[in-house]
Amino acid sequence: MRDLARLITLVERDDAAAPALRAGPLAAIEGNLIAPVIGVTGAPGVGKSTLLGAVAAEIAGDRRVAIVAVDPSSPHSGGALLGDRLRMAIPHGDVFVRSQATAGTSGGLAPRTYPVLRVLRRLFDIVFVETVGVGQTEDDVRHVVDDLLLCVQPLAGDSIQHLKAGLMESPDAVVVTKCDEERLAASAVTELRATIGLARPDTDVAVVAVSARTGMGVSDLVARLRAVSVTRREEDADAWFVRRAVREAYGRQGLTRLAADPTAATASLDERLARALSFGSSPL
Amino acid sequence: MTRLAEPDRPWIFRTYAGHTSVDASNRLFRDNLARGQTGLSIAFDLPTQCGYSSDDEVARPEVGKVGVPINSLDDLRALFDGIPLDRMNTSMTINATAMWLYALYLALAEEQGVPAAALSGTTQNDIVKEYLARGTYIFPPGPSIRLIGDMYEHAVRNVPRFNPANVCSYHLQEAGATPVQELAYALSTAMLVLDELRDRGTLGRDELHQAVGRVSFFCNAVLRFVEELCKMRAFVELWDEICRDRYGVEDPQLRRFRYGVQVNSLGLTEEQPENNAWRIAIETLGVLLSRDARCRALQLPAWNEALSLPRPWDQQWSLRLQQVMAYETDLLSYPDLFEGSVVVAKEQARLVAGAREELARLDAVGGTLLALESGVMKAALVASQAERIGRIARGDQVVVGRNRYAEGAESPLVQGADGGLFHGSPAEAARTLARLHATRAARDEAGVAAALERLAVDARSGANLVPASVLCAHARVTTGEWAGALRGVFGEYRPPTGVEGQHLSLDQQAVDAIRARVDDLTRRRGRRPRLVVGKPGLDGHSNGAEMIAIAARHCGLDVVYAGIRLSAAEIARQAIAEDASVVGISVLSGSHLELTDQLLATLEAGGAGEIPVVVGGIVPAADAEALRRRGVRAVFTPRDYDLVAVVGRVLDVVDA
Ligand code: B12
Ligand SMILES: Nc1nc2c(ncn2[C@@H]2O[C@H](COP(=O)(O)OP(=O)(O)OP(=O)(O)O)[C@@H](O)[C@H]2O)c(=O)[nH]1
Ligand SMILES: [Mg+2]
Numbered sequence: 001m002r003d004l005a006r007l008i009t010l011v012e013r014d015d016a017a018a019p020a021l022r023a024g025p026l027a028a029i030e031g032n033l034i035a036p037v038i039g040v041t042g043a044p045g046v047g048k049s050t051l052l053g054a055v056a057a058e059i060a061g062d063r064r065v066a067i068v069a070v071d072p073s074s075p076h077s078g079g080a081l082l083g084d085r086l087r088m089a090i091p092h093g094d095v096f097v098r099s100q101a102t103a104g105t106s107g108g109l110a111p112r113t114y115p116v117l118r119v120l121r122r123l124f125d126i127v128f129v130e131t132v133g134v135g136q137t138e139d140d141v142r143h144v145v146d147d148l149l150l151c152v153q154p155l156a157g158d159s160i161q162h163l164k165a166g167l168m169e170s171p172d173a174v175v176v177t178k179c180d181e182e183r184l185a186a187s188a189v190t191e192l193r194a195t196i197g198l199a200r201p202d203t204d205v206a207v208v209a210v211s212a213r214t215g216m217g218v219s220d221l222v223a224r225l226r227a228v229s230v231t232r233r234e235e236d237a238d239a240w241f242v243r244r245a246v247r248e249a250y251g252r253q254g255l256t257r258l259a260a261d262p263t264a265a266t267a268s269l270d271e272r273l274a275r276a277l278s279f280g281s282s283p284l
Numbered sequence: 285m286t287r288l289a290e291p292d293r294p295w296i297f298r299t300y301a302g303h304t305s306v307d308a309s310n311r312l313f314r315d316n317l318a319r320g321q322t323g324l325s326i327a328f329d330l331p332t333q334c335g336y337s338s339d340d341e342v343a344r345p346e347v348g349k350v351g352v353p354i355n356s357l358d359d360l361r362a363l364f365d366g367i368p369l370d371r372m373n374t375s376m377t378i379n380a381t382a383m384w385l386y387a388l389y390l391a392l393a394e395e396q397g398v399p400a401a402a403l404s405g406t407t408q409n410d411i412v413k414e415y416l417a418r419g420t421y422i423f424p425p426g427p428s429i430r431l432i433g434d435m436y437e438h439a440v441r442n443v444p445r446f447n448p449a450n451v452c453s454y455h456l457q458e459a460g461a462t463p464v465q466e467l468a469y470a471l472s473t474a475m476l477v478l479d480e481l482r483d484r485g486t487l488g489r490d491e492l493h494q495a496v497g498r499v500s501f502f503c504n505a506v507l508r509f510v511e512e513l514c515k516m517r518a519f520v521e522l523w524d525e526i527c528r529d530r531y532g533v534e535d536p537q538l539r540r541f542r543y544g545v546q547v548n549s550l551g552l553t554e555e556q557p558e559n560n561a562w563r564i565a566i567e568t569l570g571v572l573l574s575r576d577a578r579c580r581a582l583q584l585p586a587w588n589e590a591l592s593l594p595r596p597w598d599q600q601w602s603l604r605l606q607q608v609m610a611y612e613t614d615l616l617s618y619p620d621l622f623e624g625s626v627v628v629a630k631e632q633a634r635l636v637a638g639a640r641e642e643l644a645r646l647d648a649v650g651g652t653l654l655a656l657e658s659g660v661m662k663a664a665l666v667a668s669q670a671e672r673i674g675r676i677a678r679g680d681q682v683v684v685g686r687n688r689y690a691e692g693a694e695s696p697l698v699q700g701a702d703g704g705l706f707h708g709s710p711a712e713a714a715r716t717l718a719r720l721h722a723t724r725a726a727r728d729e730a731g732v733a734a735a736l737e738r739l740a741v742d743a744r745s746g747a748n749l750v751p752a753s754v755l756c757a758h759a760r761v762t763t764g765e766w767a768g769a770l771r772g773v774f775g776e777y778r779p780p781t782g783v784e785g786q787h788l789s790l791d792q793q794a795v796d797a798i799r800a801r802v803d804d805l806t807r808r809r810g811r812r813p814r815l816v817v818g819k820p821g822l823d824g825h826s827n828g829a830e831m832i833a834i835a836a837r838h839c840g841l842d843v844v845y846a847g848i849r850l851s852a853a854e855i856a857r858q859a860i861a862e863d864a865s866v867v868g869i870s871v872l873s874g875s876h877l878e879l880t881d882q883l884l885a886t887l888e889a890g891g892a893g894e895i896p897v898v899v900g901g902i903v904p905a906a907d908a909e910a911l912r913r914r915g916v917r918a919v920f921t922p923r924d925y926d927l928v929a930v931v932g933r934v935l936d937v938v939d940a
Contacts, residue, residue: 001857001860001861001890002860002890002891002892003891005860005861005862005863006863008863009811009863012811013809013810013811014810014811015807015808015809015810015811017810018810073842074837074838077799077837077838077839077840078799078802078803078806078812078840079802079812079836079837079838079839079840079841079842079843080837080842080843081783081784081833081834081837081843081845082842082843082844082862083781083783083784083845085844085846085858085862086781086844086845086846086847089778096861097861098861098862099842099844099862101812101842103812
């Protein structure tokens with residue numbers, strides 16, 4: 001675990017020396033089979049971490065599970081309290097959990113969440129990513145996962161708002177958390193189905209009720225997650241990551257300068273990123 | 285006549301005591317009683333409080349460290365050897381396992397032919413403050429409240445002179461509560477328990493009123509003794525009203541706010557420890573001066589509170605203070621001194637109004653249980669503590685010998701061969717283990733299995749759990765087995781930590797300087813320094829770790845804080861997975877050497893021996909030296925109150 005943890009640090013580092021240092025280790029695993037990545041998102045405090053803990057503990061029996069959990073950094077100090085892992089009551093450390101801080105980026109993920117997911121999916125059987133507690137516009141996560149769970153709390157007006165606004169576009173399933181009482185679960189699910197029917201009449205978004213407290217619905221959700229396979233093309237996710245970095249560095253202007261990179265198929269993510277950033281900065 | 289016809293009888297003098305083993309504690313109790321102490325106040329060790337037998341792996345470093353270990357009826361019998369149960373008022377600081385100690389006490393009385401009706405005493409049994417401030421919780425809130433309810437039901441009918449629970453504001457204040465929070469949270473806890481009893485509907489009206497009358501409180505008093513005196517009067521006023529209006533109790537006797545006190549320890553300093561003697565004396569004023577709101581029982585900390593457990597002489601010195609107060613002064617000869625005082629009435633009214641507002645806020649978030657589980661209450665306490673620490677760090681709150689008049693002559697009190705410290709006898713744990721093994725060897729295993737089965741069945745069915753627990757006691761079930769059976773049915777619980785979203789207000793210049801250092805380090809390393817803070821073992825003293833976590837984030841570090849009661853191995857695992865730049869553990873339970881060894885060994889075994897480790901807490905100077913020899917990079921104690929400076933030293937370690 002120590003080696004893996006240090007490799008992740010190397011992947012997270014953003015100093016000039018890091019790309020060269022990680023090129024070797026990353027190349028060594030680049031060809032590995034890739035595992036599905038599942039995203040868990042939703043408003044602050046809806047129960048994402050607690051649920052992930054319950055889900056991961058169950059899956060860990062027969063699969064190698066990794067989790068990346070993102071928490072917000074303080075805009076004043078730059079520091080963060082990485083509190084998600086505390087909520088994931090997973091016995092005996094048989095799940096690999098790594099915390100990240102947003103470090104000032106918006107979008108719900110940390111600057112280098114994606115490169116870390118890219119490593120973990122080559123070393124584990126299933127990978128989860130928990131976003132920060134998000135508002136309505138922070139949905140970067142949808143670009144990097146094969147399946148996205150949106151957690152909402154029963155009877156929470158703001159979650160209905162989320163659904164009506166942008167976030168509703170992305171999830172593959174809506175999970176109603178904290179349904180400790182059956183009655184609550186039933187009414188929440190009915191209400192949500194109706195809302196979703198209005199917001200996305202064309203698609204068929206699953207609605208599941210769970211309680212991490214009582215365990216209700218967790219096994220069903222786990223069964224669904226076990227069935228998730230890799231559906232997103234990694235090239236697409238890579239391209240999104242590169243574009244996002246360019247946009248972050250140079251704004252929309254930068255994107256317009258991004259020509260198709262002929263080396264994309266063979267170069268490492270770091271190389272593509274470096275090239276893109278140099279395109280982005282090159283004078284028109 | 286301004287004086288009373290007859291002077292009042294003094295309050296009960298107690299000394300919070302117990303350590304090492306049942307034999308050592310029995311000797312201690314008998315000595316204290318011989319010196320004029322009039323009631324027992326038992327400190328249990330952390331394994332007993334957290335429901336582990338002494339031979340459990342998590343218990344081993346902590347056996348007998350901060351209290352007496354009780355594994356079975358055999359232990360309790362030895363603890364009370366020569367102490368007549370029917371003539372003793374016994375206060376037990378026991379919470380999650382309160383029903384177990386109650387059952388053992390009943391079983392012992394039965395064995396000795398003492399009628400249950402003759403027993404008097406208290407089990408602390410306030411689980412809400414365990415989640416919020418004290419840390420010896422086991423089960424989730426629902427089942428925990430049920431256990432308390434079961435005990436009331438049983439005691440009201442069978443042991444009428446026993447207080448099954450003692451609602452505690454004491455620990456809330458030690459965790460940072462303001463007087464208003466202390467009032468509101470304690471009263472809301474009392475209502476939570478009584479509502480449970482009322483809503484069960486198993487008690488008759490009279491019995492319910494008796495139960496209301498049995499509720500007693502355990503409060504705190506800081507140096508601001510005028511406000512504290514008014515706080516106690518506010519408690520009396522509000523409790524009377526609650527008993528009357530909420531529970532319909534007509535008998536004023538049953539509405540009396542009865543309370544015991546330990547005066548404040550949080551404000552007692554490691555620096556110039558002799559000053560603490562004055563502080564303790566002054567703190568008694570708040571709970572003694574006003575006759576209408578005087579405590580029923582008092583226990584005092586000692587001058588060396590921030591250094592170690594008290595030695596016998598230290599306890600005696602504090603006991604003498606009570607005796608001087610009661611027997612040499614004229615305090616007990618007068619009616620209430622504040623009757624008609626406009627100032628006191630106004631201050632009391634302010635506190636009452638504040639408490640009502642706070643109670644309304646709890647109602648608004650859905651009641652005490654929800655406020656507890658959602659972390660609202662805990663976060664409020666942590667915020668108050670952060671505020672207090674900030675005031676002291678900035679010098680806005682004077683602490684003599686700490687942030688003012690810090691220079692002075694060396695204290696002769698710490699010059700003796702023992703350094704003024706209590707030195708435990710860790711080897712005695714072997715006797716405790718031997719006794720436990722003897723109990724296991726001698727008992728009838730079929731009887732044990734049957735008793736535990738009955739306990740689990742009753743736990744599932746909802747039957748009152750006292751009879752099954754008494755059965756377990758007689759069968760020589762052990763503490764770990766009793767709690768284990770209930771863990772199996774109820775599960776375990778970890779409450780919120782309250783550290784997220786907290787603010788500190790510290791000297792901005794110092795903070796800016798350290799943030800600049802952190803940013804520089806971040807640039808150089810390509811990564812923000814990451815601190816994993818943890819509390820290994822069964823220690824519940826969360827204040828220090830919480831403040832360090834908040835301060836480190838405030839200074840710009842990324843911080844993983846996982847709360848209290850983790851194994852050293854778990855902390856090591858977190859440090860490794862998070863690739864921590866530094867791991868900090870906080871230990872105030874006296875087990876710092878053993879737990880640090882465990883941490884260092886697990887880090888080493890995980891190939892992470894180079895992650896630097898720092899330790900904070902109650903660490904005597906000699907032990908600090910020992911820790912450094914083992915490879916610990918820095919050691920912090922209460923005198924390191926300047927949080928920015930502490931974070932600075934942690935950064936030194938990262939950047940070494
Ligand atoms: C407050 C307090 C409590 C509160 C705790 C509230 C809470 N949530 O924290 C309550 C009332 C609940 C409590 C209970 C008990 N207490 Co107490 N308590 C204290 C007290 C008075 C102050 C501790 C404190 O909070 N200080 C304020 C914080 C901010 O300071 P700090 O923890 O020292 O931390 C500072 C430094 O040490 C350092 N630091 C600490 N940790 C770390 C970690 C890192 C990484 C770093 C960098 C720095 C660092 O930096 C901090 C900032 O200044 C001390 C005595 C004293 N005056 O110190 C006794 C004391 C610690 N308690 C003691 C005991 C025995 C108990 C009990 C175990 C008694 C019992 N038998 O039941 C119980 C049970 C608690 C449990 N579950 O473990 C003993 C411990 C004896 C020993 N170690 O040998 C003490 C020393 C009192 C005594 N003299 O007997 N206690
Ligand atoms: N009653 C109940 N409470 C739950 C359940 N799941 C989570 N909670 C509580 O909800 C609170 C928040 O849970 P988290 O898992 O930290 O929520 P989160 O969405 O990860 O929070 P952030 O990461 O801070 O956005 C905690 O107090 C949990 O104990 C549940 O199933 N039932
Ligand atoms: Mg979370």
